[in-house]
Amino acid sequence: MNATPVFYIKHLPIYGDLILSPMAGFSDRPFRSICRELGSAISYTEFISTEAMSHHSAGTRRFFDFLPAERPVAFQFFDHDVDRLVEQIKRAVDEYQPDFVDINMGCSVHNVSQRGAGAGLLRTPAKIAAIFGRLSKELPVPVTGKMRLGWDDRSLNYLEVAHILEDNGAAAIAIHGRTREQAYRGTANWLPIAEVKAAVRLPVIGNGDVKCVADIERLKALTNCDAVMIGRAAVGNPWIFQRKDRxxxxxxxxxxxxxxxxxxxxxxxxxxxxxxxxxxxxxxxxxxxxxxxxxxxxxxxxxxxxxxxxxxxxxxxxxxxxxxxxxxxxxxxxxxxxx
Missing domain, CATH: 1.10.1200 (Non-ribosomal Peptide Synthetase Peptidyl Carrier Protein; Chain A)
Structure with missing residues (x-):
């Protein structure tokens, strides 16, 4: 872990350039704690449905459970309803006090994205502006976004969305180098991450197809991103946060x-x-x-x-x-x- 901050999420210092990606079914408290100890600079929760929260689902409470040693901790949320998303996030922040919150604009799963949440938000830029405009004003903590390049190759709107995030108070952007249509198929395209980094003044976190230590360095060199987010490659090898291959x-x-x-x-x-x-x-x-x-x-x-x-x-x-x-x-x- 670095002795001085690598970058800041608004006022929040981040002391590393490698971060465990929020992954449904994997980024739970036990695994996050291990990765954080080995060098992951932030603990992101699994994504949390604010629709389920509004129904007082008992299953959602576990997602807010974290250890003090995990800080900085980010709660990641998803929904297609702006009012419900904002109100439930405000309630969660007040009750559980994360260091910042993240909006999922990258989930490609059909029953999430086709309902307009996750990567489905990329088809409604005005809704993204409304979400970030409200959250950045109404929350006491920073708000960030994790996105893909667009819905498909015919609608690559990553630069438009990045500018919307910056203009509406986002504190950082994480980008997965694939479209929603690709899901996890094919190869991640890192060049758009470089374009976003050059276009905005926010910290940019690169993500997608980081399989080993050499990939970390290639992604950073190609994009000039502030940090690298690692998902599937960390499962079974949390030592990647110490820059160790399997x-x-x-x-x-x-x-x-x-x-x-x-x-x-x-x-x-x-x-x-x-x-x-x-x-x-x-x-x-x-x-x-x-x-x-x-x-x-x-x-x-x-x-x-x-x-x-x-x-x-x-x-x-x-x-x-x-x-x-x-x-x-x-x-x-x-x-x-x-x-």
Whole structure:
């Protein structure tokens, strides 16, 4: 972590240039805390539906739970209704006191974007202006936005939206280099991120297809962005926030982290739900580990923590018989390609 701020979100100093992306189903308190400890400069929550909040859904309360050590913390929200979005965000900020809030303009999931929320907001720039104009005046904390390049290749309006955000009080912009139509297919286009950085005076955070340390440096060099947001590549490799590729992390380190992360999940969610939710993490942690194919299916289908630990202990013993260079070789080719 840097000793001096790398950039500011309004008045808020940010002491690093790598940030864990808000990811539904992944960016929960246990995983955020691990990534924050290893160098992620901000803890973004999973995206939160203000429509669900307005119905007093008990399931939304967990999204506001964070540890003091995670600060700065950002709550990310989505909705298509401006009044409801603003009112529910004001209530959440007053009750839970995040350091700033973020508006999701990037979710490509059909039942979100087709209803006009997430990336669907990119089709209604006037609504974006209304949201940010109100929030920047009515909130005591900064408001930022995470966006895509546009709805599709025929409606690339990232510069228009970036200027709208700047003109209506946004404190920073994060940009994923794909359209809504692309979802996560194809290759992220980083050049528009550079265009936005040159066009606005706000901090710009680049995102999309950052798979390894070399990608971090390429994205920064190409775009001059203030920070890099990392999503899928951090799952199974939270050490990327220390600028370490998977191949640079020993199996002993991975094994210790698996045990620690599992314990945190069991403690936070309870033994049954915690184990189920941890499965998607463990398959990424053990990818490329010698002998993992023999244990993969059993690890993701076992039903008790005791069974999981017994299976993982057997995998540890199996992997310990292989030389470390084998593991490194297994990771390297797929981990970092030229984008």
């Amino acid at each position: 191949s640079a992390v020993s199996f002993d380190q991975k094994a210790a982290m698996i045990r620690r992360h599992l314990a945190a999940m069991l403690d936070y969610y309870g033994p049954e739900r915690g184990l189920v939710l941890f499965r998607k993490h463990v398959v990424k942690y053990i990818k490329g580990v010698p002998g993992q194919s023999e244990y993969h299916l059993r690890l993701v289908t076992c039903t008790t923590a005791e069974e999981f630990i017994a299976l993982f202990s057997a995998l540890e013993a199996r992997a310990g018989e292989a030389a470390e260079p084998i593991e490194a070789a297994a990771w390297q080719p797929a981990e970092c390609g030229v984008v």
